[in-house]
Amino acid sequence: MKLNPAKCAFGVSSGKFLGFMVTQRGIEINPDQVKAVANMLAPTNKKQLQRLTSKLVALEWFIARFTDKMKPFFLALRDVNKSGWTQSCQNAFEEIKRYLSQTPILSSSQPGERLYLYLAVTDWAVSAVLLCSLSPREQRPVYFISKALADAETRYSRMEQTALVLRTTAQKLRPYFQAHPITVLTNQPLRNVLHKPDITGRMLRWAIELSEYVIDCHPKLSLKRQDMADFIAELPKGRAPDKESTPDDWWSLHVDGASRSSGSGVGLLLKAPTG
Structure with a gap:
């Protein structure tokens, strides 16, 4: 086996490998890629929006819930009736910029560990x-x-x-x-x-x-x-109720003794608020 000295580095504490920064702390995001996104102006058309999304896709390994954060961009690219940039896109763009300023460091696992x-x-x-x-x-x-x-x-x-x-x-x-x-x-x-x-x-x-x-x-x-x-803060599914429920909205469940803590059977009556 022969090695090219110009392409080798020995005894270094950090370095760039496959587009990532590998250090003693773990795998870190490439600061050059973060800087490229941070310095980008807001896109004005779909072509520029596609360029932005391609840059962000390269960073998805470091972005939690990446697809959720990219949703406004994907929806804007699908909409043929709009120029490609909306207020939702602007809000998402600013949020991603803030996130990229403090991305987590990825760790390597030890053999066999949980x-x-x-x-x-x-x-x-x-x-x-x-x-x-x-x-x-x-x-x-x-x-x-x-x-x-x-x-x-x-x-x-x-x-x-x-x-x-x-x-x-x-x-x-x-x-x-x-x-x-x-x-x-x-x-x-x-x-x-x-x-x-x-x-x-x-x-x-x-x-x-x-x-x-x-x-x-x-x-x-x-x-x-x-x-x-x-x-881990999961979003609730569906639309939230417009108002809190009151006792007048509650359904009533009546039993005739067939359903109890020690057993169960038939004889249940479910009554709506309207009777």
Whole structure:
């Protein structure tokens, strides 16, 4: 084997590799790419917007919930009746600039160590972040995953969308799932559903695919890091009610003794507010 001395570096504490900055602290975003985005003016047409999105796609490994943040840009590019830049795009552009000024440092995992996976689901996209635990109080991101939902996937139930993001993450990060036990932190009863003997269809297929990995599920934990805390703040699905419900809006459930703490049966009457 021969090495070209002009292309080799030995005994250095940091350097650029495949477009990333590799340091003793971990994998950092390329400051030149961040500067290029920060110095860009707001696009005035779709061609300039496409140029902006291509620059941001190169940085998606460091951006939590990337697809959600890019939503205004994608919608503007699809709309043939507009010039390509809206106020929503401007707000998203400013938010991304602020985010890029303090991007997290990606860590490398140790062989065989347990990794932790947080899942996030919105009406538009599904996202995940894989974390390693440096100590009981500190978790560092290893990888960010984000995927826009196809039209059919937007009609999945929240449980199916949660299973979808787990399956998507396992496909994209297969080497991590093969080499490490994974703890999924979610408030959805994902493990119980995937292990039900009577599941069918796509949930059954996904359960079979995921069965080759060592995966367990636990309720979500609070995170100290603000960027990670922002990630797990899932958006509620659907439109919020216009006003709080009052006792006049409540339905009443009447039982005749057949339903009680020690047993159950028939004899239930559900009464609407209007009678």
